[in-house]
Amino acid sequence: MSQTEQRIGMLGGTFDPVHLGHLRSAVELHEALSLDRLHMIPAQQPPLRGRPQVSAKQRLALLEAGIGATPGLIADDRELRRDGPSYSVDTLAELRGEVGEQARLVMAIGFDAFLRLAQWHQPERLFEFAHLVVIARPGYDDPLPASLMELVAHRRVDSVDALMQRPCGGYLPLELPSLMAISATYIRERLEAGKSVRYLLPEAVELAITQDGLYRQRE
């Protein structure tokens, strides 16, 4: 494959904390889309939710521990270097500038995040820079609201090959082989209640959380 047709993925998130649902999806996305690399990018300031429970620096450190030496996955700290809300359109514009016009750039999000896409900052412009791949999540099969249909219906393609014909602008819903019903909310609740989170996240992440006393019940 020529340098100009590199396939680059981005999976952004609050990662408060990163868990096996994120990491297994990342590995499977890397494989299903034949990506050269997948950037996992913690949001410094997630635009549509309250302040995360731990700092962006701590969430990045947990993500680095979770990824370890996994081939093809990168813990990317670029959103920690920007002030203000971490808009994905800004992140994608920056990535596009780095990879060049012909690279295939894919932003992946889970179905729950997708349901709010019409409320994102400049949602139409995301497609100027990247394709959108939506990962099915257990428990989420709501019909698409009209505002969302309007945004994506005409962009829809039915296969990875069709998506990769162009550098950006397409939309592909994707069912990855192992759907995991794990959420960061569930993990935070368990940690606050002093319950076990074993096998919900990588051991290295669990260890770092315990060592730094994160997500404990607040006094």
Ligand SMILES: Nc1ncnc2c1ncn2[C@@H]1O[C@H](COP(=O)(O)OP(=O)(O)OP(=O)(O)O)[C@@H](O)[C@H]1O
């Ligand atoms: N178990 C999972 N399987 C597939 N995708 C997931 C899973 N968990 C999260 N994602 C997706 O990963 C991205 C980042 O997720 P996020 O950091 O918000 O985690 P979360 O578990 O949804 O967190 P929270 O429970 O705090 O809302 C989002 O696009 C989300 O839809």
Ligand SMILES: O=C(O)c1ccc[n+]([C@@H]2O[C@H](COP(=O)([O-])O)[C@@H](O)[C@H]2O)c1
């Ligand atoms: O750009 C936006 O307006 C925007 C609004 C909501 C979410 N996002 C991004 O979507 C990703 C998942 O967000 P979240 O809140 O589900 O963790 C993360 O990278 C966020 O920065 C982006």
